[in-house]
Amino acid sequence: MFLILLNLLLLILGAFLDVFSATVIMVPLILPIAVQYGIHPLHLGIIFIANLQIGYFTPPIGMNLFIASYRFERPLLELYRACLPFMIVLLIVLLLITYIPSLSLWFL
8 A cells, every 4th residue: 555655646746846856855754664664775766766757757747748849849738648658558567666576676
């Protein structure tokens, strides 16, 4: 339950805040709680980065969508439709990363 709520919180924060700002604000708050639940800090860091990067192009406020709209001179609604299949794939991979820690920790 903790990981589901963490993913939702980080996706929302990623849509509204810069990745670095959200990391600096949230890691000191979340890390002690995650360690008590037995989550390795490296695994937590990878969960953070994956969530915040997905949130960075989540409609309606994702910064990457505005940059792409300006750069490629396309309307935002067209970009929302175009990125939806990729968003689904990224969310599935995020769930795999979150619930299979060995994917993140196999170097250790």
